Amino acid sequence: MNLSHRLQDTATKNPDKIAYHFLNQSSTYAELNAAVSKFADGLQKLGVKKGDHVALILGNSPHFIIGMYGALRLGATVIPVNPIYTPDEIAFILNNGDVKAVITLDLLVPLAEKMNAILPKVEHFIICPTGQVNGEMDLTSLTIFPKMKSFTELLTLGDLHFESPVLDDEDVAVILYTSGTTGKPKGAMLTHRNLYSNASDVAEYLKINSDDRVITTLPMFHVFCLTVVLNAPLMAGGTLLIAPKFSPKDIFDIAKNHEATVFAGVPTMFNFLNQYEESNPEDLKTLRLCISGGASMPVALLKAFEQKFNVLVSEGYGLSEASPVTCFNPLDRPRKPGSIGTNIVNVENKVVNELGEEVPVGQVGELIVKGPNVMKGYYKLPEETAATIKEGWLYTGDLAQMDEEGYFYIVDRKKDMVIVGGYNVYPREVEEVLYSHPEVVEAAVLGVPDPNLGEAVQAFVVKKSNSLTEQELLQYCSEHLAKYKLPSVIEFIDELPKNTTGKILRRALKEAVLNK
Structure with missing residues (x-):
């Protein structure tokens, strides 16, 4: 069983049940399932086949659901992409992810045109209407025009009776790109089994x-x-x-x-x-x-x-590599504020020391996870995969402890990671952009408390001359980073604190910020 087949079953059993409301429109399960089959057939007629990679650069809309489930029904692998990413960030994912077709908004056609020359593997841009595009845009003048297809036309021309190929539970269904400590995103490969099991277990829990x-x-x-x-x-x-x-x-x-x-x-x-x-x-x-x-x-x-x-507010924990949920505060037992809860159905969490041995209750160690939700691995990164998954256990890199009743608590997050409004920002990625500016000598980035977003990014920079201003450097960063990754403050200092080996002491910088 997989997500697409489950949708088909639901549509057969409850065809008239409302699947979604969106603005002033709604869809029954029968209508949604029909649209998914038609879109899968439309993709197939374009030459997209089982195993091909299809990117979704979309916001919240029926297009996203139909696009994702349609690609999954065809047996393609879906790569969701944040539409507010910069051209550089999007291009990296599309190239690294070997994307054949992109489903995106008509508002992003100029962006697609700008990136087309550096996306040789992309054969199709499937454009979703928003009703917000200026009618004066001359699409025929665009170099991507021959590659452009209409999302609506694919639905119209698609066959309602599309037959899905045989899908194996271990086939890769989705690749989620998550920022890595190397500064480049890594693609977590989630199988049909990963996604189906985690959705089913979360629903049950x-x-x-x-x-x-x-x-x-x-x-x-x-x-x-x-x-x-x-x-x-x-x-x-x-x-x-x-x-x-x-x-x-x-x-x-x-x-x-x-x-x-x-x-x-x-x-x-x-x-x-x-x-x-x-x-x-x-x-x-x-x-x-x-x-x-x-x-x-x-x-x-x-x-x-x-x-x-x-x-009631139930807090939980997850990560992309685990599809993502591993813990939630239970509904049938006391909820513990500050805890991420207990194991969800079919998933085991454990706190271990550096040797991989489980530590006593209350002791801090690394949180590791095992279950049908754990990813297949990182796309085209076997060494990273081997370092992260050991004997079936996913090493999260998060420090945690467990109490006597089996509730887990996160003590600290992955080293140096900043979470801005729920989005992960890795300092290395921001630092690489700062270092690429010709007037920057050194840079260090860390997270600081923010009353609205939880955390904000702050940068410390050593510059070559006094001519470089904070506004100029922020503008430079905005051309290479998504908005939520941008530093809220750039502080120029004469020298970054380092230890005897030359390693930058982030903790010293953070203490200086907190003590101000």
Whole structure:
């Protein structure tokens, strides 16, 4: 069984059940399943076949769901990409991921045109209409015009009775690119078994069912949303309440108008909802569960939100390499604020020392994970894979401890990683951009507390001359990095603190920031 086949089964058993609401439109499971089959056939007619790689550069929309499930039904591998990435970042993923077809918005056609020359493997750009494009754009003048196809036409011309090829559970279904400590993203290969098992186990653990109406405002290209807010509810036959973007007003309106039962978000979202001056707790009265992930939620915020809106918030933990969920606070036992909860169904977490031996209760060690959700490996990186997966155990790099009741607590995150509004930022990636500027001698990047985003990126730079300004360097960074990766502050200093071997002492920099 896989996600595409499960959708087909649900459509057969409950054809008239609403699968999703999006703005002023909705779709039944029968309609969604038909669109998925037609799109799969449309892709096949373009020459896309089982094993080919298809990128989705899309925001939250039905296009994303139909595009992903259609590609999966065909047996293609899906590569979701953040649409706010810079051309450099997108081009790296598309080239490294050997992408054959790209599904993207008409708003991004100029971006596709700009990147076309450096994307020799991309044969098709499948364009989704937004209704926001200026009609004066002369598409025929673009060099990518011969490669451009219409998402709508593929649906129209596709055969409703498309027959999916035989799919093996160990076939790679999705490659999720996650920033690596080397500064370049790594593609985590998730199989059909990985995704199906984790969505099924999350649905069982959190009791997600066909009566649930789940607010889908987390970005669909992010693994948190992909499994917990998209695949799990669809697998259970629930209804997605799709929000194109996060807005406190929109979330309250959607919850009230559609009697939402589940909301999932990163702590930043909960903070904005809690602080929204026009909020009315009555608008969220139908919620039975809120889910928090992506970063640790401050206990004070968790308690304030629960008290204000009278709803349980369950914190969990996951990582792309685990599809992603390994832990959640259980619903049938006491929830422990500050904890990431206990093992979900079929997944085992363990805290070990440097020798891989399990440490005693309460002792800090590295969190490792085992289960059907653990990735196949990193795409084209066998050495990285071998260093991360040992004897079936995924080494997360996160420091944790377990209490006597089996609840886990994250003590520290992967070394030096910064989490900005739920998104992972690796300092090395930002530092490489800073170092590429001709006026920069040295640079160090770290995370600092931020009241709205949880953490923000701060850079310390040693420059060659006084002519370089903070604004100039920020502008340079914005040309190479996504907005959430940009430093909020760039502080120029005469020298970076180092140890006797010349290694930069980040801890000394962080202490200096916190002591100001």
